[in-house]
Amino acid sequence: MDTLKSLLKEMEQEAQTTEKMLSRIPDDKYQWKPHAKSMTIEQLSSHIAELPTWVPLTLHTDELDFATSPYQPKKIANTAELLKVFEDSLADSYANLQKADVNTFDETWTLRNGEQILTQRTKLEVIRMTYCQIVHHRAQLGVYLRLLDVPIPGSYGPSADDLGL
Template sequence: MITFIEAFKKELADEVKETKRMLEKVPVDKYDWQPHPKSMKLGVLACHLAEIPDMIEKALLSDKWDFAEEEAWKPTVFKTNDELLAFFDNSVAKASAALEQSRDDLLQDKWKLCAGDITYLEMEKWEAVRHAFGQNSHHRAQLGVFLRLLDISIPGPYGPSADEM
């Protein structure tokens, strides 16, 4: 039987491959495009998707992620798709390193996502890692819709997409 940490490592490796395939499709010249005024811009969504592995690092190596203790979030603006992919690779490397340092017995420790006195999430560390994987799937699918609306072919993460058939 494998440990939870080993399972998370495998899941991260699998999801990274599929997320990278999607991020490779993001056209830099369309970063300011958005399908609706209430939607994120394409570049903001791509940046957010690329940084989601940071949540795994934060969940495993600390007891909270307090936005009030950091500078206000600003999406990184990439001049090239290679910069976006390098940013993603760096985020994945930090998540992978955190997994290497972690043990299953720490996964039931409490963790909180907050901004000062405002709590967004409070859960056990294992749940925060699972939440990061859920966020990855959600925002990757959202990116797929954005790309489809721009008539850009998309890869199928768990089997061929309509573009690959």
């Protein structure tokens, strides 16, 4: 399987699992957080929903500088809005990835904050890192939901809740 087909397949598979997890968030828990240093569910889930936008960003730019383009998360009030943001982010990401020129995958992409370089990787590595970030934050959300006693969907097989345990 070539690189592009592999990336598209992985995006589809992870999107299904991510959508299941996002859909479980109770509308009345968006301001909840498990610890003072943790993000609220709104902050965490909106970040997850917007992360697919990093794929077209990576494909069409050479860098992101937080000093000149600070992150402004979308305000999410409920799960229906969250799922719409995720659906739109994912559709744009998928469409851009389908048209991607794999010859650009080895080009360097930089994440910086002014003069401070946070990471510098190939575009392919940044796309893979984006997928990993989605999985990482989705797992955090799973812990949040478990602490709220919300049934957790399985990710790569059935969860204890799926099995009725």
